[in-house]
Amino acid sequence: MKFPPMQLDNPLLPNYDFDAHLVAGLTPIERDSELDFIIDRPNGMQGFIINITTRGKGMIFRGEDQFExxxxxxxxxxxxxxxxxxxxxxxxxxYHRWIYFRPRGFWSELLSWQLSTGGVYLTKNLSEDSVQLIESLFIDVDLASKQDTPFSGELAVNLLEQLLIRCKTLQPENAIRKLDPRIIEVINIMSDNICREYSVEELASRVYLSASRLAHLFREDVGSTIIQWRNDQRINYAKQLLTTSQISINRISRIVGYTDPLYFSRIFKRVIGVSPKAFRNYHVSIEED
Structure with missing residues (x-):
């Protein structure tokens, strides 16, 4: 097997020093190409690596632990x-996309998947829709990590956090859980009019539960409070409007349910990691490139 020359500035080749908090890329391996060699790091790395196969097949480990x-x-x-x-x-x-990263302290729960072999976590048999969503997040992290613009680093980390959350929700232990029909009804009510300020008491009365019982069931089934879920949906809607329209940020804040644009900006930055203006400018710069 042909081995490539040692290089220090290419993360796809040996001896690259992953002395960074986040590095991402695509490794396109073809038979007998420069990249067609074995990666062998018996001591692992200082950070994590998450990886998705996009074409062909790879072989992990050897002997009894080997799997494809x-x-x-x-x-x-x-x-x-x-x-x-x-x-x-x-x-x-x-061909596989990968992201090397040093995790934030509160990511520990996201970094423990259900199935592992030889200390490596594995998730297989995803639906094609899930694969496309996950791969698009890999691409977004890769693009953001290579941008030399204000907040690009923060945006890459935030996108990585979204990717890890998606991967965690796709674990078999979570896939078998079914939402309570009353929780589904509450979600539908809020989704139909995401800008409206529903109180927990009003939502509870619509599904014949007490407010405290609804709050408990919602958090148990969805993993967040009703307010947190609503804010996440509003921010997702705002992201869509910021990247697909020229509507002013003040008007977008009202469309998604925030009467105070400054409060909307604070919520958006807390969830996404950058302000609405920086988020829009980043996506405009990608389109222009």
């Missing part, structure tokens, strides 16, 4: 896990 990954399969290498992987010897290619 194909289109849409997700891997998460913790710092203590050994790295040993390569293109599957019966496949002509293995």
């Amino acid at each position: 990954v194909g289109h849409g399969d997700l891997l998460l290498f913790p710092p203590e896990a050994a790295h040993f992987y390569q293109r599957h010897d019966q496949e002509p290619r293995w």
Whole structure:
């Protein structure tokens, strides 16, 4: 097997120093190409690496722990896990997107998946819709990490957090849970008029529950409070308007349910990591590139 020359400035080649909080990329391995070699890091790395196969197949580990990954399969290498992987010897290619990162302190729950082999977490058999969503987040993190603009680093980290949350929700232990029909009804009520200020008491009366019982069930089933869920949906709607329209930020704040634009900006920055203006400018700059 041909081994590439040692380089210090290319993360796809040996001896690259991952001395950064976040590095992302795409590794397009073709048989007998410069990148067609075994990655062997017996001591792991200082940070985590999350990986999704986009084309072909790869082989992870050897011996009893060996397993293959194909289109849409997700891997998460913790710092203590050994790295040993390569293109599957019966496949002509293995393309995989990856993100190396040092996690935020409160991400610990997101970084423990249900299934693991040899210390490496694995998620397989995702729906095509889930694969497309996850891959788009990988691409967004990659783009943001390579931008030299104000807040690009913060945006990359925030997008990575969204990716990790999505991956966590796709774990088998979460997939088998079904929402209470009354919680689904409450979600539908709020979704139909996301800008309206529903009180918990009003929502509870619509599904014949006490306010305290609804609040408890909602948090148990959805994983957040009713207010947190509503704010997340409003921010998602605002993101869509910021990137697909020229509507002013003040008007967007009213459309999604915030009468005070300054309060809207504070909520948006707390959730996304950057202000609405910086978020819009970043996406405009990507389109122009």
